[in-house]
Amino acid sequence: MNAIELLDIISTGETSKVQFKETLPHPESMSREIVAMSNSLGGMILLGIKDKTGEVIGLTSEQVEYADRKVAEFADNVKPPVYLATEVVKVEDNGVEKNILIVHTKEGINKPYKTPQGEIYVKQGSNKRLLTDNAEIMRLFQSSGNLLADEMEVHGTSIQDIDQKAFSDYFKKEFGKSFEERGLTYEQALKAKRVIRNDQLTLAGLLFFGKDPQSVKPAFTIKAVSFFGNNIEGNQFRSKPRDLTGTIPEIFGKAMSFLTSNLDSLQTGESFNAQGKLEVSEISLEELLQNALVHRDYFKNSPIRLMIFDDRIEIISPGKLPNSLTVEDIKFGNPVIRNNQLVAFSTHTLPFSGLGSGIMRALEQEPNIELINDIEGEQFIVKIPRPKKE
Numbered sequence: 001m002n003a004i005e006l007l008d009i010i011s012t013g014e015t016s017k018v019q020f021k022e023t024l025p026h027p028e029s030m031s032r033e034i035v036a037m038s039n040s041l042g043g044m045i046l047l048g049i050k051d052k053t054g055e056v057i058g059l060t061s062e063q064v065e066y067a068d069r070k071v072a073e074f075a076d077n078v079k080p081p082v083y084l085a086t087e088v089v090k091v092e093d094n095g096v097e098k099n100i101l102i103v104h105t106k107e108g109i110n111k112p113y114k115t116p117q118g119e120i121y122v123k124q125g126s127n128k129r130l131l132t133d134n135a136e137i138m139r140l141f142q143s144s145g146n147l148l149a150d151e152m153e154v155h156g157t158s159i160q161d162i163d164q165k166a167f168s169d170y171f172k173k174e175f176g177k178s179f180e181e182r183g184l185t186y187e188q189a190l191k192a193k194r195v196i197r198n199d200q201l202t203l204a205g206l207l208f209f210g211k212d213p214q215s216v217k218p219a220f221t222i223k224a225v226s227f228f229g230n231n232i233e234g235n236q237f238r239s240k241p242r243d244l245t246g247t248i249p250e251i252f253g254k255a256m257s258f259l260t261s262n263l264d265s266l267q268t269g270e271s272f273n274a275q276g277k278l279e280v281s282e283i284s285l286e287e288l289l290q291n292a293l294v295h296r297d298y299f300k301n302s303p304i305r306l307m308i309f310d311d312r313i314e315i316i317s318p319g320k321l322p323n324s325l326t327v328e329d330i331k332f333g334n335p336v337i338r339n340n341q342l343v344a345f346s347t348h349t350l351p352f353s354g355l356g357s358g359i360m361r362a363l364e365q366e367p368n369i370e371l372i373n374d375i376e377g378e379q380f381i382v383k384i385p386r387p388k389k390e
Contacts, residue, residue, distance in 0.1 A: 006089045006100060010046070010054050014126040017043030020051050023059070024067040028115070030074050036121035036128035038082050038108035039140060041375070043123070047101040056091055058098025064088055071103050079114045082106075112140035139299045142338065143322055149298040150204040150339040151194060154216055157201040159187065161216075166247070167195060167209045174348045194341055203298060204341035207248050208349065214245045219301045221245050222255050222293075226262040226308040238262060238308070248293050248342070249349045255289050255306060256282075262308050263386070279387050280313065281365035287358040288369075288382050290350055292317040294342045300378065313384040320375050327371045330359045 014020055019033055024047060037043045047067055048059040059067065068086050075084045085104040090097050112120045112131070120131040120140070131137055142149060164186065171179050171189055179189035190196045195205030206213050207220065214221060226239035239262050244254040264279045278285075292304050297319020305316040321330070322338045337343055363369055372381040 001087065001089055001102065003089055003091045006046075006091060006102070009044075010049060010056070013054055014052070015043075016123040016125055017041060019043065019045045019126070020049035020054060021045060021047050022050050022057050023047065023063065024070055027070075027074055027077075028117070030071065031078060031115045032119065032121050032128060034075060034082060034084070034103075034105055035078055035113045035115050035119070036123045037105040038078070038113040039111050039121065039131075040107065040123035042105050042107035044105065045103040047103065048099060056093040056098055056100070058091070058093070058096075059101055061099065064099050064101050067101050077116045079116070079118075080110050082108060082113060111143050112137060135299055135301070139297065139319075142297070142299055148338075148340060150207075150341045151197075151202050153197050153200040154203055154206050155200065157206060157210075157216060158199060159190065159196060159201075161201055161211055162190065162195065162205065162209050163211050163247075167193075170209070170345070170348060202341065204339070204345060207342065208345045210247060213247060214243075219303055220298070222251055222304045222306050224255065224258045224306040228310070230309045230311050232307065232309075243303070244306075248346070252289055252293060252350055256286065258306065259285055259308070259313070263313075266387075280384055281362075284362040284365040284369070284384065285313075286351055287362040288315055288384070290346065291358050291362075292380075292382075294346050294350075295338055296380075297322075297378075298339065309386075311386055311388075313386065315382040315384075317380045317382075318378070319380065320378050321373045321380060327373050331363065331371070333357050333360050 009018060010020075012018070017037070024030065025033075030045075033045055037045075048057050049055070050057050071084060071086065075082045082105065087102050087104070089100050089102060091100055092098075114120050120137060121128045122131055122140075123129075131140075138149075167190065168178065171193070175182060179186065182189075184192065187196070190205070194202055195209055196202065201210065203217075206216060210216070222244040223241060224239075224244055225237060225241040227234050228236035228238055239258070242258075244251050244258065246254065260278060260282070266277050266279055292315050296304060296317040300318035302318045304318065305314070307314045307316075319338075321327070359371070366384055368385050370383040372383070374381055
């Protein structure tokens with residue numbers, strides 16, 4: 001980094017990815033900052049800049065050497081250890097050349113990171129926040145692939161909560177034979193497919209084969225509504241808000257029915273009786289709905305939202321994109337699978353291609369789809385434009 005680039009960064013002030021420190025802070029304070037950045041999106045700590053004001057103070061050569069050595073020690077004491085990069089940039093201030101030590105902290109791949117005292121911090125704007133909520137901590141484990149929500153047991157469930165026919169039909173479809181023909185008991189087949197573990201349903205098992213998933217997980221639905229106008233604050237409804245419930249295949253079917261009944265059909269032939277074509281590609285809608293149901297963050301206890309406006313359709317899924325995945329990555333079919341078991345079940349129960357190609361297929365059909373990875377709001381937003389009315 002050169003001096004001009006650094007001064008430009010300093011001029012914008014502190015953010016979630018840039019922190020100022022006049023001198024090397026107390027070890028606990030520095031460790032907390034490193035942990036918070038590692039658990040979030042990474043960033044840089046600028047030593048030699050006055051906190052809050054951004055005034056360039058600078059460090060002596062001796063201070064730079066000492067701080068560089070101590071920062072490495074602080075990083076080694078974080079659990080698990082993090083790897084930092086440092087650089088010194090010389091900045092001229094009122095005719096005096098001053099040293100700024102930059103500590104680069106990458107977003108970690110082995111979250112959650114903890115201070116030597118066992119504390120877990122994340123960034124919240126330019127500040128940091130101590131995590132105490134179990135669900136938030138589990139999401140950090142999930143983001144590094146150390147914990148999978150869909151394979152966790154659902155407390156209070158048992159084999160009695162499974163729709164045996166639904167599972168039996170699924171098993172035969174996947175293997176071409178019933179579980180009895182494969183020499184398995186019902187319970188052995190459930191365990192083999194990770195539908196039950198430790199005598200309880202896994203979340204994937206509940207969401208695909210449960211008799212009544214929402215009796216246990218009431219938030220895992222789609223909330224669907226069709227508005228008059230283009231404003232979410234509007235209280236004029238073409239179709240009043242409703243909860244779409246059931247297993248994932250059932251919710252998918254209900255959501256597609258909701259869309260087809262609330263969107264316009266375009267006449268495709270000269271005959272009055274010719275088959276109408278939905279104004280928005282059904283293939284695209286199928287892919288985007290499946291993506292929302294299968295790849296959402298199931299550590300967030302909130303529903304998917306499906307909203308129809310006069311000019312667009314919006315599908316809002318709980319959870320930002322996992323790990324360092326970006327919108328550009330998914331546009332080109334580079335997935336990071338968050339819910340492995342849900343993907344496996346979807347392959348045999350939904351019109352699901354998997355392999356990260358769903359978004360690509362949707363964009364082929366509807367190139368003007370807008371994809372928004374709302375990091376601060378922890379949600380993924382899809383906006384599908386509707387054709388303009390004559």
